[in-house]
Structure formats: structure tokens, C-alpha cells
Amino acid sequence: MLIIEAISKHFSGSPVVSDVDLTVPENGFTVMIGPSGCGKSTFFDLLMGALPMDAGSIRWRGAAVPDLSRLAAYMQQSDLLLPWLGLADNARLPADIAGDPVARSGGRVQRLFDRLGLAGFEAHLPSMVSGGMRQRCALARTLMFGRDLVLLDEPLSALDAITRRSLQQMLRLLQTDFKKTILMVTHDIDEALLLADELLVLSPPPMQVTARMALQVPQPRCMENPQLVAIKHRVLAMLQEERPS
Amino acid sequence: MLIIEAISKHFSGSPVVSDVDLTVPENGFTVMIGPSGCGKSTFFDLLMGALPMDAGSIRWRGAAVPDLSRLAAYMQQSDLLLPWLGLADNARLPADIAGDPVARSGGRVQRLFDRLGLAGFEAHLPSMVSGGMRQRCALARTLMFGRDLVLLDEPLSALDAITRRSLQQMLRLLQTDFKKTILMVTHDIDEALLLADELLVLSPPPMQVTARMALQVPQPRCMENPQLVAIKHRVLAMLQEERPS
């Protein structure tokens, strides 16, 4: 279980994340949704220790940790692929750094690439593929971290509906079959509703949790489900009224 | 009227864009939708002359042009903000280059920033704002081009539902009130259906136009409209069956 308590952060005077608590059960799938610029990426950076937090504490499996940098895989909002490496080499990077032999990690990368529709582009440089393909490669790299906790910041934002659908299924698989604990940011409410065990609606900055909804709809879900449609309208209304202007 | 005929492009042997024809009526709003990596960005680059095309011709208002580099404003898929300039300066760049005095362009930028929810962030550097804010700044910069034709490559992909809704309205305004001719790529089918006069469904690479649908639903539209729902299902089905795997 991941327990986050009272995390705060300000940038030069203005608070960006304000006293956020969060509990993600082991093997849970928590999705965060909130207005653009509300502080989601900053929050993830705080969790990962990429930014120092002003206040707050993190506990993972009962133990207090300063941050999740050694515990979680993190897919940042921008792809951050190395321009001089081919896609497969980019994806293999975490395994390479962990010292895995290419022979072993190569197979895993290949399977991921097949699943992500990147087969045939292993040797392409990031500048030679489309934006969506770069995003998928970054996702592949994140999955190569091989960690139990996965933080995803808008992982599917550059993908078309069909590819997105397929990768959503893959993310579910990750949770169910590979027992990962997932924390994800998305702007797509449908995506959130299809995937989340728990949905957090966030406020404009300073970011706070406005609503916490447990979704007990069983998988596989479908957006026609009236329960989901109802939640969708509630979430939309909430986001709408939060808007200052 | 923009008339594009038989544009083709290949990269080292493999065709990416194959014989695409397109007609965008003056003041029209054409939306392109297609699988990730199918060649949409490449197609836009070809139109803008950022990439040389293998074959094809472009006519604008009756005259043949080699490309649209002097005629169209182009918002690329990545934001390409200059990291050393503040957001407002980044947005003002096209005006600066055109030689507009700051006094004049400053007001326009300010109005755009208000509209885009960037007010208060004029002096922030791109690295100090969120992904969605960067995307909005890039959109503001594109609109500062002040050209009649606007090419948008996934302009709203990093935005939350509410902000996105508001900017969709703004894009409509651009068409109706400012008489722009708009060609846009999106992965969001709802967005396409809400905005398009004509919707083009594209095939996986080599990119071809699979279907062309004129949407005569009057504005303002709403996704509950049964006509749109029907089209949405058709498009989804089309994209689905195109998928090779």
C-alpha cells in the first residue's frame, strides 16, 4: 500500500500542491483527473523525488520512504527519448542500466514492441517516428523498469482511439496479471472511468483533491454502462464548476 | 479554396503518404483522423514545405503554389517553444518577425492569453509551466501568425475536458468570425465531430483517405445528437477494421 500524507509544494511564493493525501492500495489502479496546469505533473515529480517537497510524507508497504525514486517506474509527460538511440535501445535503457544482458532484455522489449504496435521500428531513431510512436516507446521504456509501482503522466494522450483502447487493455493486464500498483494522470474522462479503481478529481492550483470516487463497476467496462455515464456527468460538472472564469 | 492533388512521400523505400487528394473550401473546417503513425504530421509537413514531397501539387485560391509556408499558420505536434523566452515573448514571435511593434502585438497576445487561460503566466519560461500550458502557448503563437489558413496538428491533445471544450469553441469562432480556413488533426473523435465541416478518415501507412464525410449538423453541436453518434460509430468501426493486427 502506498500512503501519501499532506504533501505540499510552492514555487516562488505561489502554492502549487497543497496538503494532498492519497492512499493507493496494493495492486490498485488510481486515476487522477484535473484541469491543465493544476499541479499533477508536479505532484508526480514530488513523489519521485525529482523535486523537493515542502512538506509531506510517503509510506510504501508500511515503511516510510523519502521518495519513490527507487520503487516506482515513472512515465513523464514528455517522452524524453534519447535522440541518438534507436527506439528499441531507448526502451531497453532501464534494463541496460540495471545491468541486464541484452539477450534477456531484448526479448522483453520485442514483446512489448509487438504489443505496442512498434514492431518494425526497433532501429528507427525517435526523430524518425511519429509523436504517438514516441509516446508508446516511452511507455515501453517505463514498463522495462520492472518495478511494482507505476506512475503514468498522460501516457496515451497522443494516441488515436483504437490504439488507445488496445493500450488501455494492456494497462489493465498490467494491473491484473502482473500485479502492478498504478497511479495515472489522464485528461480523458472515458479512459479514467474505464480503468480506475479509484478516481481522484483535482482542483485548479493549488492542487487539492476535490472528490474521491471508488468505481466498483466490474471489468471489462463499457462506456454505455449507466453507472459510468452518471459518474462521467458528475465529474464533468465538478470540473466545470471548479473553473474560476 | 485549397486544392491538394496526388501528394506522395516515401522515406527510404517505404511509402508514407500515398496519392492523397484534398479539397478544403474557403472558410471550411476540415478534420483529419487516423491511426497513430499513419502519416498525418508528415502530410502537414509536406503541405508546409517543411519536407520535400515526391509528387503532388497544391493550389490556393486558384493559383498553384509550391507549398503553404507563406500562406498558412502551422501548429506542430510538439510545442517547439524557445526555452529562453517567456510565454508571451514566445507567442509574440511571429509578430516580432513580421516586424509588428510590441505595442501592437502585445495587446493581441494579452487577449489570446486571457482567452487561453494563460493570463498571469506571461513571463514564465516554458520549463516553468505545465505541458498543457505549453501547448496552449504554442496555439497562441500559431494564431499570432495572422494568416488565413491554419494547420493544426493535435492542438488540444494535452488539455483537460473543460479547457478543451472552451478552446474548441474558440477554434469555431476562428472559423466563423475570423473567416479562417482550418485543417486539423485530432485523435479525439468527439472533437472531430463537434468541429468538422468535413471529416477525413485516414488509413494506416501509407496514408490514404479512406472516407470523406460532410457533416451538415448545424452548430452548436452536442454529442448527444443521434446523427453524430451514428457517424461516431461508423468512424470507430472504420478505424477498427483498418487495423492490420
Added chain:
Amino acid sequence: MKRSWTIPAGILLVMAGIWEAGSRLSGLPDFILPPPSRILQVAVGHAPQLLPHAGITLVEILAGIALALAVAVPLAVAMFARPSLENALAPFLVASQAIPVFALAPLLVVWMGYGLASKVLMAAVIIFFPITVSLLEGFRSCDPAYRVLFRLMGADFWQTLRRLYWPWALPYFFAGLRVGVSVATIGAVIGEWVGAQQGLGYLMIQSNARLKTDWVFAAILWLSLMGLALWHTVGWLERHCMSWKDRSTQTSQGGSIR
């Protein structure tokens, strides 16, 4: 970056101590390597004699840097704008680095006489090269996606230069400038080979011939101080011109590195 003066000063003291002890114990005579105490004594005690020379050399260095910049920047821009020009000029620029002064000295005298000009020119010849090469490499490293953007905005070459290439190449420029100002000291000294009647280089040659090694090293000490001052000036200038980097160090994009 905050710069502390204590560590280098400490190292300097320790090194000077070792050197002092070494030169007293090893029996290496003063005219080969004078002990630091002796050098300091001359450098400080004879400052009234040294400073006028140092002043002359400093003027040459500054003028040399100015001339080098006035040549290097347009040259790098021209070679970047016209690769054929680069192709055509590069051999001559590289060749210019292979010419020792004594081959040029009589020519310089014939063409420019004994004034400041020949010294400034020699210094500039040495300084301009790293700046040109680095700047050119910096221009070239510019991301093509941005180039396309600027072309689409209708920017001509000069606008793109001012707003894109130049800020993009700034760190390269400063790397070149750092090297340039560091070798500027020796550039001016070498310039003083040519018919100088004053300046630290002149003083060094004379003192060397007269076996006054302590004076040679005192002059080197002054030169080094000048070089350091220039180096720190460039560092300050760099931080000033690229202050946006400081402003954005702690961001959600960048994160802080511990």
C-alpha cells in the same frame, strides 16, 4: 554556481608550500625555478615597475579580444550561412594556427610598424580561432525542427540568427570565449615578440635573457591573474546572458538533482 575562494586558495597555499620546500631542499637553483616566496616578493615588491608593463599588456589583450570577436562572430555567421564559404575558408583558418610568430614578425613590422597594432593582431589571431570554431559548431547544433518553425514564420536569415541560432549557440560561444580569453594572455605575450619596447612579454624575454627567472615568473603571475580575471568575467557574463537557465533549474520539467 557559487564560487568559493577558499579551496583554490588553500590548494595554492599547499602547492606553494611544497614548491617552496622543494626548491629549498632539492637544490634546484633559483634561476631554473625560483621559490614562490621569491616570485611573490618580486611580483609585489616591484609592482611599481611591473604594473606599467602589465597595463600595456592588458590593453593589448583587451584590444585583441575585441578584434577577435569582431572577426570571429561575423566569420562564424558567414560560414554558417554559406557552407561553401566554410568549405573555402576553413583550410586558411586552420593554416593560420600553424604559423609561428617569428616567421611573421618581420612582415608585421613592415606592414604595421612597431605600434600596438602588430601585438593586437597577433593576439587576435590566436584568440579568434576557438571562438569561431565553437560558435560555428553551436550554430550547426541547432535543432532542425526549430529552423523549420522559423522558416514557416517567414523569418529571414538574420531574424533566425538573432532569435534562434544565436541564443541556441550561446553556450558554445561561451565555451569558445573561455578558451579565447585564457589564451589571450599568451597571445599578447607572443605579440610582444614583435618589436615591443614594453609589456609583460617584453619584460619576460628580457628577464629571461638576463637570467632573472624570478622576474619571469613574477610576470607570469601577473599574466595569470589577468587571465583569471578575464575567465571570471566571462563566467559572470555567461551566467548573466543565460540567466533563464538559472530561473528554470527547479521545475517540474527539470527537477532538482541531488
Added chain:
Amino acid sequence: MKRSWTIPAGILLVMAGIWEAGSRLSGLPDFILPPPSRILQVAVGHAPQLLPHAGITLVEILAGIALALAVAVPLAVAMFARPSLENALAPFLVASQAIPVFALAPLLVVWMGYGLASKVLMAAVIIFFPITVSLLEGFRSCDPAYRVLFRLMGADFWQTLRRLYWPWALPYFFAGLRVGVSVATIGAVIGEWVGAQQGLGYLMIQSNARLKTDWVFAAILWLSLMGLALWHTVGWLERHCMSWKDRSTQTSQGGSIR
């Protein structure tokens, strides 16, 4: 980039023509500036005498470059890894550039004798500096977002160096190396100032003393050719090491620039 030899060769011819005509018409005597025809005649006609000297100098240059690299790369890495070290060492590195050879010559004689070592050392002292400075600036220019990524992947400093900082700084490294190999020629010549019995620098001093200015310039010609060869070798190496840039020039991200 395709390099055409015709344009520089053409410029060279035109320049040589002007120089030739100038030196015939102006009455500037041969012993101050020999006409190019004379220089060429010596450089080619006496190649059998010149080449052995050139060979020695080339060995010194190459050894100097190797030594400089062996020092510069670890030094830049160390200073990047420990900014306090940079802080502590920078003054000494900058000072090292302010020391003229003749001040060091006696020391070199005492410590290293008259062998190859002193020449190689002199060359290396001159070459290592631009490489170190450029490489350090390159390491520093690395995007912090990538640094964070590597830290999150659990990469230690060496892994990050190998997979991120080094490839990132490569263009800077090559800018420094270009400058380094170009000044390597003069570095070796300066090294030959003292204690050499052969080499182009030795030949130049000798020819100068015997008023054989044409030989001095013929030696410079050979030196320049060596410098050029090194320069192009670096260019080739750069294109080779950064071939990914070529592969990605024509892309939907980059576009082709007309």
C-alpha cells in the same frame, strides 16, 4: 556535408596569384616574404629533406593529442562530477595557459632532458585546454529533465556519463577537439624550440637563422597540411560518431531546410 576541394583550391590559386604578383611588384624582398612559387618549389622540391622532419613533428603532434585527450577527458569528467574540484582547479588550468614556453624550457630541460617527452608535453599543454573547457561546458549543457530520468532509472554517475552526458556533450567535445588539433601543430613547433635536433620547428629556427625564409615558409606549408589533415580527420570522426544526426536530417520532426 559534402566537401568540395575545388573552391578552396580556387581561392588558394587566386590568393597565391595575388601574393606572387604582389611580391614581384611591391619589391618586398624574398627573405621577408618569399613568393608562393618559391615556397612551393622548396616544399615540393626539397620534400626528401623536409619529410623526415615533418614525420618527427607529426609523431609529436599525435602523441601530444593522445596525451591531451588522456588528461582532458578525465579532467572534464572529474570537474563535472565535483564542482568543488572545478572551482579548485580552474584557476590553475587558466594559469597554465598564461605560461610561455621559454619560461618552462629550462624546467623541461632539467626534468625531462631533450627527448621526445618535452615536446609532447608542450604540445599537450596547449591542446588539452580547449578540449577540457568545451567538454565541461557540454556536460553542463545537458538537459536536467534527462538527468532526472536517469536518476529515476537508478543510473549511477558512470552509467549516466556513458549513456547521457557523453553523447550529449559530443558536439562540444568535437568543437574542442577541432581547436585542439589545429593548435597542436604550433604546440609541437613550440616544443621544438628547445632541445630538438629535428622536426619542422627545429628546421624553421635553423632556416630562420640562416636567412632561408623560403624554407621557413615551406615548413609552415607542411605544418598547415598536417593541421588540415588532422582537422579533416576530426571532421570525419565527428560525422562518424554522430551519424545518427545524418540519419535523422530528413524527418517529419526536422524537415529539410532549403
Added chain:
Amino acid sequence: EAPLTLMLDWFPNVDHLPVYVAQQRGYFSEQGVSVKILSPSDTADALKLAAAGKVDLAVSYEPQTVIAASRGIDVRVVGRLIEHPLTTLLFLKSAGFTAPADLNGRTIGYTVPGLMDVLMDAFARVNGIKDYQLVNVGFSIVPALSAGRVDAVMGPFKTYETVTMAAEGLEAGFFELERWGIPDYDELVFICGAQTLAGKKKQVKGFVQAVARGIDAVAASPDEALADYFKAVPDADRAVETAAFGLTRPYYASGQACDPVRWQAFADFALKHGLIEKPVAVAPLLPDLNAD
């Protein structure tokens, strides 16, 4: 007053003292010339620039002048400053050499490649030094000697480098060239370009006469002469230059006319030992300033 430029062979030192005396005491003015004294960047520069007419007069060495003549460089010797060789084969007294033959099997340094090495070879041949090794020490003469890297150095002046060594507590011994088989020659001479001489003969003559008066004045009152010198060259090292002056005094030229026979002998010797490649007839080098 007609302006004349004089470029020295090296940085100013007591070798040039008579010139400074002439300047300080207004001898040049009395001859209707004003002299600007320049230092060269290299000893060869003075000769080159004089030959090219870019300076009017230069201080040069007889060996250098002969080499220039053999290369067809048109110079004229118009006067003398030092009338015997000062160049020596110098060593540490502690080495205990008493005759050149003691240098058999030794390492010998030299200062200027192309000049001193050739002279050394000639010296060795004349004096039967065998299997010695030559090393170019540049001007790191004393370090090379005291570090034991070389046993002797060809090139230092017996009147100057010996003194700088003494100042460092090193006693120098030396073999004088003219005593050991090298033809006697004029160490320092005044030269000018052929064109310059043709155009400014009167001024050049005036210059030479003024220098001759300077030399006479040095002989007459050495202490005042030295004082004048220090006035003109304030940053000279007093102790060293005073001592060097004492050693140099006997060598200031007694007359301004060069001896053609002695010059020819040296030129022939130079040809024989490879200092020059083409024979030199010295007569055209040594114009008679008094003839018209």
C-alpha cells in the same frame, strides 16, 4: 635633424653602450641625425629589415652578415661595435676543461641551430674533438649546464653570460674562438641596406662617426659612460651590466673600418666548414664611406 632607425641585434645591453652614450651626449645631433633605437624579435630580424630598407641601420654579427651575403641579400657593413669574437664555447669551471680536446666524447649544447652548431663542428674539426654529441639548448644555457645535461655550450658571450652566471654563483670557463683556430672576426657590426646607403650616405656616415666618438668617450671616462647608459636604459640590471661592462670595454671597436682581408679569411673559412654554401667576395660588403 635627419631621422635614422637603428635596430639592435638583441635586447639592449652593454654591448651597445657606445651607441647610448653617443645619443645621451648629443653626438648624433651634432652629426645632424636623430637615432631611434629598436629591439628586434629575433636576431635575424634586424638584418632582414635593414636589408629591406625598413630600418636604416642594424646591429648584426659578422657570421650572420656573411651568410646574408652568400644568400644574395644586399647589405653593406658601415661600421663596427665589437671588433673581436665574444662568442665562446662555455662550460662550468668546475668541469675542469683546459683544452678543447677535453671535450672528447662529451655532450655539447649550442644556442642557435644553423649557426652555432655549424660553428661548433668547425671548432671541433679544427681542435680535434671527436665523437661529441650536439644538443640544441636554445637560450636555456645555464640550466642546461648546471643540470648536467650538457658539458659545454657554444654561443654564449664571454662578456655577458659569464657575468649572469657569476651572479648565480656559477663560475664559468670558456674557450675563445679566435684562440682556438677560428679566424678572428667582428662580433658586432653596423649594417644597412644597399639602397639605404645610397640614399642616406651622409647621415649614415654621421652616425658612424658619432658612434666612434661614443667609443672614444667610453675609453676616456668609463664611469660617466656607464652612468649615461643606465640613464638611457633604466631597467637594466645594474650589478650585472656593470660587471659585463668591465669585461666588454677592451672589445669596443678601435676603428670603424672593417679589415677586408680578415673578413675574406672568415668568409673562406665559413665556406670551407659549411656555414655558407656559396663563396662570398667581401669587397662589395665593405664600402668606403669616405669615397664618393
